[in-house]
Amino acid sequence: MNEPRYSGPNRSGICVCGHPWDEHHLGIVMNNEYYDATHEAYVPEECEHYGFNEMGGRMPMPDGRWVDHCQSYRDSLEVK
Numbered sequence: 001m002n003e004p005r006y007s008g009p010n011r012s013g014i015c016v017c018g019h020p021w022d023e024h025h026l027g028i029v030m031n032n033e034y035y036d037a038t039h040e041a042y043v044p045e046e047c048e049h050y051g052f053n054e055m056g057g058r059m060p061m062p063d064g065r066w067v068d069h070c071q072s073y074r075d076s077l078e079v080k
Contacts, residue, residue, distance in 0.1 A: 006042075
């Protein structure tokens with residue numbers, strides 16, 4: 001059985017980057033078995049808090065540069 005990535009028991013809904021799952025790019029789940037196991041219709045991907053398209057997963061610095069911020073949602077309650 002697949003574990004829920006962003007909801008359910010032992011999940012906060014907040015990424016280790018500090019932003020909620022729904023501020024990340026949401027890929028639609030096309031795998032029926034994953035959906036049946038998790039009841040999640042989306043897979044949160046890169047953070048879009050600071051922008052999307054070319055800026056997805058990146059954040060602006062005070063000097064105008066864009067640097068990597070978060071390329072994939074990881075729940076802040078995940079145990080590694």
